[in-house]
Amino acid sequence: MSRTDDVRMPADPARPAEAIIRVERYPTTSRILHWLVAVLVLATWPLGFFIQFTKKEVTLDFYLVHESLGFLVLWIMLVRVGNKLVTRTPQREGPVVERVAATVVHALLYVFLIVMPISGFLATNAHGFPLIWFGLVPVWSPLGKSPDIAWTLSAIHEVSAWSLLALFALHIGAVLLHHVIRRDNTLYRML
Numbered sequence: 001m002s003r004t005d006d007v008r009m010p011a012d013p014a015r016p017a018e019a020i021i022r023v024e025r026y027p028t029t030s031r032i033l034h035w036l037v038a039v040l041v042l043a044t045w046p047l048g049f050f051i052q053f054t055k056k057e058v059t060l061d062f063y064l065v066h067e068s069l070g071f072l073v074l075w076i077m078l079v080r081v082g083n084k085l086v087t088r089t090p091q092r093e094g095p096v097v098e099r100v101a102a103t104v105v106h107a108l109l110y111v112f113l114i115v116m117p118i119s120g121f122l123a124t125n126a127h128g129f130p131l132i133w134f135g136l137v138p139v140w141s142p143l144g145k146s147p148d149i150a151w152t153l154s155a156i157h158e159v160s161a162w163s164l165l166a167l168f169a170l171h172i173g174a175v176l177l178h179h180v181i182r183r184d185n186t187l188y189r190m191l
């Protein structure tokens with residue numbers, strides 16, 4: 001369920017210091033899932049990128065941590081899609097064009113946050129390296145070693161990684177625009 005909370009704004013000379021503004025926030029479950037995925041992705045993405053620059057002795061460890069954290073993102077995203085279907089997204093501020101743009105970028109973020117772990121998981125299996133989650137739990141895969149499609153899956157994973165980065169840049173740009181320039185309540189809705 002969505003709720004409306006009182007948020008005490010920082011003192012502003014134009015307003016009384018104790019001004020109270022009503023903000024319709026994202027439901028608690030949505031906020032927890034947002035920040036959980038954000039932290040995991042902000043760790044998983046650089047880990048994946050830096051694998052190619054690592055010394056041989058630690059390359060496999062980087063793969064293991066990258067793949068295990070990334071795999072976690074898949075399951076949390078499935079829960080998040082379910083959560084999205086049963087909760088209400090609070091009304092956005094700003095012109096229609098911007099609200100539509102936000103919806104499109106958020107939808108694409110959802111798509112790539114699911115495509116990323118699936119393509120990575122299938123790629124590693126196709127290359128002949130099944131995932132053992134955090135070195136503890138062997139994960140069943142519908143795809144065995146398949147050298148003929150392994151590099152295509154890797155390419156999908158790589159293109160998706162850069163697409164996700166571009167979407168994230170747009171996302172942060174929009175958050176900064178709202179918070180620093182417009183000074184509206186967009187960021188408070190997710191806190």
Ligand code: HEM
Nearest residue numbers: 045048049067070071073116117120121123124154157161
């Ligand atoms: C949110 C989840 C994930 C993100 C954001 C992510 C991101 C990345 C990035 C940025 C790279 C480097 C691409 C490049 O070199 O330009 C990479 C490579 C790689 N990732 Fe992921 N990844 C995720 C999940 C996974 C999962 C779940 C697996 C496997 C179980 C995986 C397996 C790999 C592998 C094997 C590579 C090396 C390149 C390749 O063969 O595809 N990734 N990942």
Ligand code: HEM
Nearest residue numbers: 038041042084089092102106109110168175186187189190
């Ligand atoms: C690191 C700093 C981040 C900040 C400050 C931030 C902030 C926000 C805010 C304020 C919203 C609500 C926007 C609105 O109501 O229109 C939001 C939504 C969203 N953010 Fe972020 N975010 C961050 C990181 C990320 C990352 C890393 C991802 C994924 C790669 C992400 C994915 C999303 C998605 C998919 C939504 C839409 C939520 C929904 O409608 O269910 N965010 N974020």
